[in-house]
Amino acid sequence: MKKLLPALLLGAACFAAGAFVARPTAPDEITVPMLRTAQQLFGLNFSDAQLDSTRRNLSGYRDSYEALRKVALPNSVAPAVGFDPRPLRLRQAQLSDGGSAGRLPEPGKVKLPANRDDLAFYTVRQLGELLRFKLITSEDLTRFCLTRLKKYDPQLHCVITLTEDLAYQQARQADAEIQAGKYRGPLHGIPFGVKDLFSAKGYKTTWGSGPFKEQILDEDAAVVERLRAAGAVLCAKLTLGELAQGDVWFGGKTRTPWDVAKGSSGSSAGSASAVAAGLLPFAIGTETLGSIISPSTACGITGLRPTYGRVSRAGAMALSWTMDKAGPLARSAEDCAIVLAALTAAGPDARDPATMLAPNRFEYAFGTSVKKLRVGYIKKAFDQDYPTKANDLATLEVLRKLGVELVPLELPALSPGMLRFILTAEGAAAFDDLTRSGRDGQMVLQNRSAWPNTFRSSRFIPAVEYLQAQRVRSLLIEQMDAQLKGFDCYIAPTFSASLVLTNLTGHPAMALPNGLTAAGLPTTITFMGQLYEEGKLLALAKAYQDATSFDEKHPPLQ
Template identity: 85%
Template sequence: MKTPLPTLLLGTACFAAGALVARPTAPDEITVPLLRAAQQLMGLSFTDAQLDSTRGNLSGYRANYEALRKLEMPNSLAPAVVFDPRPLRLRLAQVSGGGSAGRLPDTGKVKLPANRDDLAFYTVRQLGELLRTKQISSEELTTFFLARLKKYNPKLHCVITFTEDLAHQQARQADAEIKAGKYRGPLHGIPFGVKDLFSAKGYKTTWGAVPYKEQVLDEDAAVVQRLREAGAVLCAKLTLGELAQGDVWFGEKTRTPWDVTKGSSGSSAGSASAVAAGLLPFAIGTETLGSILSPSTACGVTGLRPTYGRVSRAGAMALSWTMDKAGPLARSAEDCALVLAALTAAGSDARDPATLLAPNRFEYAFGTSPKKLRVGYIKKAFDQDYPTKANDQAVLDVLRQLGVELVPLEMPALSGNIMRFVLTAEGAAAFDDLTRSGRDGQMVLQNRFAWPNTFRSSRFVPAVEYIQAQRARSLLIEQMDEKLKGFDCYITPTFSATLVTTNLTGHPAIALPNGFTAAGLPTTITFVGQLYEEGKLLALAKAYQDATAFDEKHPAL
């Protein structure tokens, strides 16, 4: 008798299931023929050489999948992705308002220096006082910083596009308003720059990559718009590594002003380099997995990564919708606070749903005594042997001298590394057309760890594993919240494992200059705060900077 087809198929499936159960624990090697067959299921057509480059990444992904499968995740555990059913029309109707960030500490009297070159390393707050008291005009200040940008850019390669005409126009407007008594606040008339993944109407937005080199986006990014409303003056669009990775872009490699033979790290490469060299008082960068903290370290500036969703990313290049964050790089924690206040003054932005989740607006907390803050430190990280240990230990000593009681703190046992591919999977989706069209071949870097290969590798991340990683991320968020219960902030070496963890959980962090290596390169330490509590974080950071002078050091160019 002939076996019915459904029965035959069922038997085959049972056999296949049995074969899977009996399979040896060691997985098969990932080979090019295997990938060639797999890509046919997805309608892809990578070359054998390209597939061969992905094999190392895919082996790493598979190890992460295995680690995720060992986690106990009940059916009720939802992924760390929020679905918002509201159309833009309804989001706009419910946008929360902003308002004043509160009181700033007194600056004392600020005088115009006899040597105008000293202005290059004045803080935003000091420059703002000079403008408010009409000791200098915004146009004079703007001309001064534009001249420095043009003088040192050939050495540092930190500028992609000068916005000179716009800068002079905005500076003249600021001067007229200040003269008329219409003072907008401490950023009024202050020059700045933005990482060139933020759009500015009338100018190119290149994302640092050849395929987008001539791209013009007909809108102002939210950060550009809000800083304009604060009266700040946009002078330049600054370099970033290709599509927000590293410090190599289509024009060159951005350099640290402490040693122009070395890169500035990335991806907020130009933002950190320009501020460190005194070419701009502050700049805006972004971080997905270290892109503010890392160049802040290489260039010796103060870099703030705000809470995820605190600052609108509307008009910014998307790399990872669930991890991208925008924030300032400046000379001091106080300067970062001024900029953050301006970026959040208007409240939520319906164009960026992540901002709708923020429960409160940013407020200064500089009146908070550091003695009243409960501060932890990652003892396990500080106890290890690493190059900047002496500098980091000295930070703990300074805080103790300020009366801060440092409490040993442990991070969650769950490693954020096993879910890092969330970032690359989202990046592959964001640049789907770039990969499938083959235009990724125009990019400068083509090694195993560069975006073209990473995006190809990420095409093989199964949807199930991506969702499982987001569910594990929910576990990590809960575990982190439990560990930080009762703490206001904690201290960690900048490049400890918490860099990955806190970028996944969305916690704010600030990198603070704390010394130099034997080779004369700057180092930083990182302070991390509770979600949406940048005020307390910045208060502790300012207390440390008031007690030390590392934030006042600058390179001799």
């Protein structure tokens, strides 16, 4: 021991003097023995088979670390992470009472269809007018939706729990209020569903995952509360891919009604499928990295991902605190606006500090002339060859005919792809107990890309690298703001770099149906807006949908 001590002290001295430096040669291959040793530092005990899967992800992470280290980061750049030291009591003291959401355009006269089944594809606005003028009752409309949910769910696998008793109770209350002249607005008496990561008292909140399929949370999520205040009727808790990934959940795979042999994409899989099939007029989903935009595309509906912090996530499963967002999936931009107005009418929510960041509440801007909007388009993206290019170019031509001047726009130089591990690091933290307890083995998917392996891999992301990524995210936010200066909105192909970019910067985005493929499957294009400027974004989207009929198409259900 006496002979060993000087050697240890010498090693410590060399380390302190700066002997621990980055090697100029290529890094060693990541091996299972290496990870077996490393996990001991963190008190982990993954099997060799699990570590073998993990090491492949870690090689990709290491490439991201190398890319991040090439970005200049002066000390003045802070991480893009919010922190609010006020306790809930003090945050509540600062809440406002909400206010008016502006004005909707006149709806025109709406009649009951000759074929009752056609009600399935009426918009929220049309159904609202039927209810307002007492041409149909909420109870009848609710029964109609519940019947369709029961009829088509065996094909689509889009429902986890029907909230039937609650739905009839709320529908009868809505009818009584409307009959008494106490009309709450365009959502009064309208059936809807929520992605089953939002809690609802008295019902299971499964998060789509086997380990949580019996979970009951004794609270209503903020979106459930606020839609109830608007008079809407909760009919179902809808499927999501396990823990908000993909379209596979503990009960199977959710299908798109356009082709039931195909999945509806994820993770707001059930919300998109149910709306597209005419089972519900609208539903609420969430997005962290594409979970509203992607299923809206697979199912051919209109999906709105609002600005980060615009809609309260209280009572929702957290996957990534700095990236999760909640928003509506519906038939049209106008419907999305109606739902967003209800979700934000009460103002900020002290339970979700991100809502405290919004400088104003959402207001309709449908009176805006789209000819006066400055609209960009990512020319480089549209110039590339990709499967839906013809439909996308046709969309740009429609906008030009409406008098919209499309200005070529470039995205920030920083690549958003190297920041994707922010999500997985936060997700691994959110489900730390699931991973360490081994209950992740109860999840359906166990491949290298599924959450169990991703969460294990993310345990090896150094805290320093996570914070460096958040600092680079701050630079990305500033670059995005500079690029969008003077623009009201911009347009990009749906599955372009903008999807990851805007999820990191928090900008709002909409997926709008714009045609069909040769195989008869729907396509979408994506409109993006400035932070907290959903009003202008929705005005542009409505103008496009008024000039086209893609949002009125629906699948031929068997």
